[in-house]
Amino acid sequence: MENIRLLDCTLRDGGYINQWDFGEKTIQSIIARLTEAGADIIEIGFLRNCTWDKDKTVFSSIRELKKLLPVNPGETRFAAMALHNQYDVENLEPCDGSVEIIRVTFHDYDIDEGLAFCAKVKEKGYQLFVNPINIMGYSDRQLLDLLEKVNRLHPYGFSIVDTFGSMTGKELIRIYSLCENNLEKDIVLGLHLHENMAQSFSLAQSFLKMREPARSCILDASLNGMGRVPGNLCIELIMDYLNKHFGKSYDIDPVLDAIEESISPIKKLEPWGYMAEYFLSAKYNLHRNYAEYLLTKGSLSSRDMHQILQMIPEEKKSVFDQKYMEYLYHQYENHTVSDEKTLEALKKAFSGKKVLLLAPGPGLEKYRRQTEEYRKAQSPISVSVNFFYDRQEDGYAFFSNSKRFQEYRSLRKSGIQVILTSNISSGIRPQDHVINLYRLSSEEEGSGNSGILLLKLMVLLGVKEAALAGFDGYRKGGKNYLPGYFGGFSGTPLGDNQKIAGEIKKIREKLPVTFVTPSVYEEEM
Structure with a gap:
């Protein structure tokens, strides 16, 4: 079945995980293993306007890329990819056969510019592959118009690229049918899938079943699915499937060796794979940066992210607009409630009193005796x-x-009253005290830290003195939380120690603050 081939994109798409910094020897090892396995095509990396680093798979010329290729590649062919507006095609040398395929990407808003770039690649003798970004964003009419232009260019191949991982089986049938019936029959049809909805392997199988046998096709995949989170189709899975059902003879063992030797160590440091947050971005066919932006906030539940992502209008979906995302995020966070009576009740409870604020740092248990002594002596x-x-x-x-809160709300204790800020929208009970977040937050650095917000609330409530226990701060490589809490999460970046310490210092101008247990914040002040 020579008209079904696999293209490994580990060194190109996988580079989003490690900034393409695989290391020269690892790059050569991956290529050698894939060649040994019988991979049909290996995409070595990106062509970009850059200064070449031999340890990275981003190149400014084919001459640089060739230095990493094996002397005897067997039947394996090599490819590179270029985004048309990130590479000067004049720097592309004429094809000498070492790298035969150049894949070119462009957006739906710059099709003509992208195809003009494609034409120049073809003129230089390369087998041109047209890879339009986010084919799911094209209507039937738009896709037909694109295919008409592609036919006039007559490239070697055209790819169905599910950029945002939002494709379903029904959508695959729609797009494949349009391509199969309107693309010139000698143009190879490619498929590039992502794992947002955990169905790349299933969709690949569906594609292979529906394809016309006369049409040559190429499926993209990568070692262990390595690629920009959540990842790609796993090449080891699709190789095995093709061996079993299409008479292929890929050698899986070198692929498994490559995963063990080169990919698994990277995955331990920078994991990828299905995540609910990326399912949500795919559900609405959104640029994945929207989900990534919200993930960096660290304080949003999946439910919160769902609520925010569904507010993004159609015209904003395919290209990430950070300013607009910031607007939606702050609009959501600054949801307001009527909290005057709540504040009045809390002031009656706290005004003029001493408080002991308990953070989940390891010091809370390690120095429990000091905390208990303070509690017994001061009755806070x-x-x-x-x-x-x-x-x-x-x-x-x-x-x-x-x-x-969503993670721990089931652990409520009957003797503990709950104070929530207004950005928390679910799991609230009638007796809970809800305070508007805007009363406590500001644009100042460090002010989003929950401990700082609580201290600001104590100022607002007129407490007499605040003692801090378990406010350890964040230490590199250390355990920053009590055992059993927050999983293996390592905490805020170390730079925030200074920011948070600065905030505490400002609060001390309004409220006496002492540390009952040792703290990096105290050291920073």
Whole structure:
């Protein structure tokens, strides 16, 4: 079945995980393993306007790329990709046969510019592959118009690229049918899938079943699915499937060796794979940067992200607009409630009192004796921050992080009252105290930290003194949370220690703040 081939895109698409910094020896090893396995085509990386680094798979010329190719590649062919507006095609040398295929990408808003670039690639003797970004964003009419232009150019191949991982089986049938019936029969048809909805392998099988036998096709895949999160079709899976059902003879063992030797170590540091947040971006056919932007906030639950992502209008979906995303995020976070009576009740409870604020740093347990001595001597009101503390029998629990509240709300204790900020929208009980987030937050650096927000609330409530326990700060390579809380999450970047310490110093001008347990913040002040 020579008209079904596989293209491995690990060194190109996988580079989004590690900034294409595989290391020279690893690049050569991956190529050698894939060649040994019988991979039909290996995409070595991107062509870009850049200064070449021999350890990276981003190149400014084919001459640089050739230095990584094996002397005896067997039947394996090599490819590179260029985004038309990120590479000067005049720097592309005429094809000498070492790299035969150049794949060119462009958006739906710059089709003509992209195809003009494609024409120049073809003129230089390369087998041209046209890879339009986000084919799911094309209507039938738009796709037919594009295919008409592609036929006039007559490239070697044309790819169905599911950029945002939003394709379903029904959509694949629609797009494949349009391509099969309107693309010149000698143009190879490619398929590039993503794992947003955990169905790339299933869609690949469907594609192979529906394809016309006379049409040559190429499927993209990568080692262990390595690619921009959530990842790609796994080449080891599709190789095995083609061996079993289409008479192929790929050698899986070298692929498994490559995964073990070169890919698994990267995945331990920078994991990829299905994530619910990327399913949500795919559900609405959104640029994945929208989901990634919200993930960086660290305080949003999947439910929150769902609510925000569905507000993005059609005209904003395919190209990431950070300013607009920031607007939606702040609009969502600044949801307001009527909190005057709540504030009045809390002021009656807290005004003029001493408080003991409990954060989930390891020091809370390590120095428990000091905390207990303070509690017995001062009789403060205890307030935990973003968790329900097992040893706390009375007082309050404060949550401003929606993700943490959704994670731990089932652990509520009967003797603990709950204070929430207004950005938390679900799981609220009638007796909970909800405070408008805008009363506590500001644009100042560090002010989004939940401990800082709680201290600001204490100022607002007129407390007499605040003592901090478990506010350890963040240490590189250390355990930053109590065992059993927040999983393996390592915490805020170390640079925030200074920011948070600065915020505490400002708050001390209005409220006496002491540390009951050791803290990096105290060291920074």
